[in-house]
Amino acid sequence: MSRNQDLRSFISQVRKLGPKFYQSVSRSVKPQYESCVIQQKLAVQDRYPIVSFSKVSGSKRSMISNIFGSYDLLGLALGVSPGGDRSMVLKAFRERAENPFQPVYVSKNYAPVREVIETGDDVDLSSLPIVHHAEQDSGKYITAGVLIVKDPDSGVFNTGMYRHELKGKKELSCMFNPAHHAAHIYRRCRDLKKPMEAILFIGHHPAALIGSLSEGTINTSELDIMGGLMGEPLAVINGETVDLPVPAFAEIAIEGYLDPDSETSDGPFAEFTNYYGPAKDTVGLLNVTAITRRGDAIYHDLDPAHQEHNLANALSLESRVFDSVKTLVPSVSAVSVPVAGSCRFMTYVAIRKTVPGQGKSAGIAAISANPNLKTVIVVDADVDIYDDTRVLWALNTCCEADQDLTIIPYALGSHLNPSSYGEWRDKRGPMNTKMIFDATRPVSKSFEEPIFPPKEAWSRINLNDWLD
Ligand SMILES: Cc1cc2nc3c(=O)[nH]c(=O)nc-3n(C[C@H](O)[C@H](O)[C@H](O)COP(=O)(O)O)c2cc1C
Structure with missing residues (x-):
């Protein structure tokens, strides 16, 4: 492993991976909005490269942004190959x-x-x-x-x-x-x-x-x-x-x-x-x-209203939630804080459920991991928690609100969440109402079988060999 890794060693590593991961802008950008709008326009196209700005008007310094733009970039920072x-x-x-x-x-x-x-x-x-x-x-x-x-x-x-x-x-x-x-x-x-x-x-x-x-x-x-x-x-x-x-x-x-x-x-x-x-x-x-x-x-900027802001914190929060759930439910298999939930307000937790009530316990442990968390959805381990579609499918097919939704009002939340409130409910403050959705299937009574592709055919069929 190289010694003294720094911003430059990371940029040169990422640059070699091409435009999906690294884009440069040699035109001069104004420090007012322009670099952010470039990042935001890329995001609309589902593109999250590091962006290097060689000239920012009014300064002699070059600038880099979107270092935390995607999970692939976070992975690269920690030695995990993208994709x-x-x-x-x-x-x-x-x-x-x-x-x-x-x-x-x-x-x-x-x-x-x-x-x-x-x-x-x-x-x-x-x-x-x-x-x-x-x-x-x-x-x-x-x-x-x-x-x-x-x-x-x-x-x-x-x-x-x-x-x-x-x-x-x-x-x-x-x-x-x-x-x-x-x-x-x-x-x-x-x-x-x-x-x-x-x-x-x-x-x-x-x-x-x-x-x-x-x-x-x-x-x-x-x-x-x-x-x-x-x-x-x-x-x-x-x-x-x-x-x-x-x-x-x-x-x-x-x-x-x-x-x-x-x-x-x-x-x-x-x-x-x-x-x-x-x-x-x-x-x-x-x-x-x-x-x-x-x-x-090189000056490092981060667009605060872009997903890079949320992703910067994501791994430490996921890890915190994982530890907290593991204490109560050792069979926790995965934790994700999705970009869809601002990476701070919501977490998905997957468990291998073997005992009735573990879904709710996992949710209680997760919500107590960090005050910013407002919503927890607990699913079974066979649900891909990195796919919002599958989590929402589990929520709507496995969870009935009267028995599976736990609501905790007046808990310490995020002062920046626009719906947060104070001890006087009509005033802003640091409190939120927490929601825990237990979307796990029952362990001791029958429930419909979820459908998964047949394993043998799935691993055998390669689309390139089949599509004209
Ligand atoms: C880009 C970015 C900006 C942040 N801005 C703030 C901020 O203005 N105030 C704040 O308290 N936390 C902010 N946070 C969150 C804290 O940095 C983070 O929760 C950190 O772990 C807090 O550390 P501490 O509890 O040791 O103070 C920000 C996080 C990121 C990634």
Whole structure:
């Protein structure tokens, strides 16, 4: 395995696979909407390549987007060849996440992210090709940066992706979902009257980025999972102006601190829900103390209202649901968080059911895996949960709502789900009503047999040999 995988090693790997996976745009694009519309037009044609923009007007930096555009791209990031069995991608994620590596500190002289160091008056975020993604967005947002912070109680590093509006030459907003670990750490810094130091790095191997989104306990450092997913320790150096590790092979690292007593606002912002998330009056403010980067740094953007946003989180959520269901129903065979359900609000779970009630138990375990989840559909193991058609078929043929639908109102949900509500039902808030559909067949009473193609003829007949 090659050492020090990074964004560039991934791009060159994907580029060799041709236009299905990699497209370049050499015409200059405006940072307002144009790169997103190109991605969105490709999506209408069911095309999800990485898109490389060599010129973005107003910036000297080139830009890449749609790194997480498809399950095939996620698989490639984890060493799985495209076009195969979809479940292999989750398998690869789980195997690698179970073998984490602690980061290793390398010499600053060998850290490409230190080729250029900008501090003091040289700091100017507007030199980056930060994109204005959608018409009603409040401004330009960094959408694919990974924020590294440190838990002041345990000293454990925490990472995640958050939206960051450009607020000035040296200022970015940070919008934390109150349920996320970063928000907890931010609140602790406020209690302790300490600034929260932060590194926001942009551009790295997608395995590292997916690892930064992994959903462990607050005492798990995602830096270790990033190494696990890459199959090699994450190489880091010390920050130039903050006491935090900086990934040495990142494209860009923005250093700074948040003072919880000095906040800003952000939004509206086009979200993964495919709605504009409402404006927030109080979000964190990152005061930038340094920007370090490669000489020819590539800026990584992500269109937040495109399926790449949802897919970035998909594997960590699937894995979380798998673990949760496995505890109650060990015969769980597959888990999927479909793009059709925004990859966060819905999950399909397949089990080998042997005991009455296991369908509902699997659903209860799945819904409790993550607060964003709103809908769970549990099916039998012979239903292909990577095919929405088959899952909806099972739902409509195996599930009767009066006995198989469980409704849990007033549970913690997603504050960005437009139908979410607060303790006063007529006001917006972070709660949703959860739905668990048990679409498994009974185990102890007779039920119609589902039809499957005859095995022998299916494997023998090759269409090329039969069609004129
Ligand atoms: C592109 C992208 C943007 C995201 N934006 C936000 C955001 O603005 N705020 C937030 O709290 N979570 C956001 N998330 C989700 C978090 O990054 C993710 O749930 C992460 O695991 C949270 O980590 P934490 O619990 O350690 O803070 C985003 C995820 C992705 C992939």
